[in-house]
Amino acid sequence: MPATPAWPPASLPRLYVDTELADGAALTLEGAPAHYLINVLRLPAGAQVKLFDDRTGEWLAELADTGRKRVSVRVARRLRPRDPVPDLWLLFAPIKRGRIDWLVEKATELGVARLMPVATQRTMVDRLNLERLRAHSIEAAEQCERTALPELEAPVALDQALHDWPGDRALYFADEGGGAPLAKAAEPGSAAILIGPEGGFTESERETIRAVPQARPVSLGPRILRADTAAVAAIALWMAAAGDWGEAANR
Numbered sequence: 001m002p003a004t005p006a007w008p009p010a011s012l013p014r015l016y017v018d019t020e021l022a023d024g025a026a027l028t029l030e031g032a033p034a035h036y037l038i039n040v041l042r043l044p045a046g047a048q049v050k051l052f053d054d055r056t057g058e059w060l061a062e063l064a065d066t067g068r069k070r071v072s073v074r075v076a077r078r079l080r081p082r083d084p085v086p087d088l089w090l091l092f093a094p095i096k097r098g099r100i101d102w103l104v105e106k107a108t109e110l111g112v113a114r115l116m117p118v119a120t121q122r123t124m125v126d127r128l129n130l131e132r133l134r135a136h137s138i139e140a141a142e143q144c145e146r147t148a149l150p151e152l153e154a155p156v157a158l159d160q161a162l163h164d165w166p167g168d169r170a171l172y173f174a175d176e177g178g179g180a181p182l183a184k185a186a187e188p189g190s191a192a193i194l195i196g197p198e199g200g201f202t203e204s205e206r207e208t209i210r211a212v213p214q215a216r217p218v219s220l221g222p223r224i225l226r227a228d229t230a231a232v233a234a235i236a237l238w239m240a241a242a243g244d245w246g247e248a249a250n251r
């Protein structure tokens with residue numbers, strides 16, 4: 001079953017919890033989720049919410065008791081299991097705050113399974129706040145009805161990411177220098193998309209990438225896209241050609 005939700009979306013508040021959910025389970029929410037339910041939505045005891053845990057799926061739950069800073073919740077029943085996610089990784093060079101937040105949010109909505117920041121020779125951003133990026137990813141998953149969060153990896157050097165690249169995973173390398181159109185090149189199966197930094201890849205990096213047997217240089221059209229636009233465009237093209245958008249469109 002595709003990860004994309006049915007339409008129209010149900011209107012109950014929907015939250016991720018980092019606790020395994022089960023029939024009848026009681027849990028206490030604190031921090032940002034509690035603040036959202038108590039102070040933003042002002043939900044009373046008895047109100048229903050949807051919870052998902054990235055492990056067992058999505059559950060209907062009821063607020064049992066609301067305090068000023070915490071809320072206790074009782075899980076009623078499972079609404080759906082954890083959805084399978086198309087096996088697409090996104091390798092991207094870190095870009096500046098704001099743009100990278102947007103990229104992570106959109107990549108989550110579009111359905112990637114794994115987010116992998118890679119440091120390239122022209123990468124200008126040397127420190128990443130993974131906690132902030134994870135919060136953006138969770139918020140996007142809550143909003144778009146994903147039941148599975150994308151994995152968010154710590155940054156690694158491009159060479160390291162390419163070293164021992166899995167033999168069964170196609171590497172679609174977005175090369176502004178040219179390549180096959182991604183819409184035509186994308187094939188079903190395990191895949192990754194590699195997007196360069198704002199300054200592009202160096203010639204030596206291009207050679208290293210092209211030397212990976214699974215690498216396929218692909219084009220995203222005749223215009224040079226910003227890195228964040230390129231990432232989103234590439235994911236959309238792959239999802240439509242080889243991911244779960246075809247099935248979702250027929251639901």
Ligand code: SAM
Nearest residue numbers: 174175176195196199200219220223224225230
């Ligand atoms: N400064 C670079 C240049 O002019 O060559 C442009 C880099 S672009 C802003 C950032 C990344 O987006 C590129 O490294 C590439 O991965 C991807 N990209 C942008 N436009 C693309 C296109 N038309 N085809 C393929 N990849 C593209």
